Amino acid sequence: MTFSLVARCAETGMFGLAISSSSPAVAARCAYARAGVGAVASQNVTDPTLGPLALDHMASGMSAAEAIEQVRDTGKFIEYRQVLAVDKDGGTEIHSGPNSLGIWTQAQGVDVASGGNLLANDGVPQAVVDGFLGTSGHIGDRLIAAMRAGLAQGGEAGPLHSAGMLIVDKVAWPVAELRCDWTEGCPIENIATAWDVYKPQLQAYVQRALDPREAPSYGVPGDA
Template sequence: MTFSIVARCAETGMFGVAVSSSSPAVAARCAHARAGIGAVASQNVTDPSLGARALDLLALGADAGQVVDVLRGSAPHMEFRQVLVVDGRGGSAIHSGPRALGTWAEARAADVACGGNMLADAGVPQAMVDAFGRTGGPLGDRLIAAMRAALAAGGEAGPVHSAGMMLVREVSWPVADLRVDWTEDCPIDALAALWERYKPQLDDYVTRARDPSAAPSYGVPGDL
């Protein structure tokens, strides 16, 4: 019931996750990223604890492939799970259990891994990888392009209703954590519009947290 992308920007070291699903609030369960460490999507009969565990393994020095191997060998019910991982060197790995739902597929390259289940077409993840690779600009733009490519390739077998995108870089919190938790319209269109509104302010929010005296105007009544 989900398709997602995890990725690293080779130029900036930023990590990101984008995900969409027919179920509500998908990003709250599936998107995991940690600055300087990596990005993970845990989906399909989702166990959110796999995301945190995968990031902890990356932080200990495991690469993406080793993380997937450890989870396969130690976590329960992995036959139901999909886990996508990208590490700090741009390595990528995917686990898709044989009991993943419906038509499921996966694709990856350096700095990116994509996967989905209950898909309308098995080519969806490769279309996402291809779109990510040919798109320039900020990582968020590239993730949105991949999600749009997923829709163009067929997307999920039924309509999607939620979407989200998480970006991390040099601070300990996500510099963007954008969510469309439910809509009867296209959540990816809504997420893209939200990103276009948030993108020009992203650096300002980081500055406000680190040094309010250096922050630009807040642009609200009473702000001098």
């Protein structure tokens, strides 16, 4: 029902995640990231507790591989779950339980890991990884490029209806959290359009939180 990637920008230290599915509101259940720690996707018959659990392990000093090993040891019904993680050093690890749905597979490299289930073919995660590694620039641009590459490879076996992108940086909250919870169109392109609008304003929103006295104009009617 899902394909995704977790990733780190080696230049900035930002973490990001992008995900899409035939199910509604996939990012609400599956996307987790923590500044300075890592990013985790928990998917396929989803257990939303596994994302925060893996992040807690990495925050305590574990690598992505060690955190996923702990998730395998302690998670319930782990044979049904897919969990992807990237850590602060760019290490990646994936657990794909044998009861993952349909065609399921995974691919990973330094700074990026991708996995999916109910896929159109087993080449989708590698296409996602290649799309991320083959694109430069802001991590958000690279996440969009990676998801488009996975879609071009075939994506999910059925129609996609939801998508999300999550990015964390140096502050305690996500600097970007964009979601399309349901559409009959292409949710990945909906997220891409939202990102094109949001990206130029991202730093302004961070500045407004840190010190609104130094923030740029809000750009809304009535703003002096």
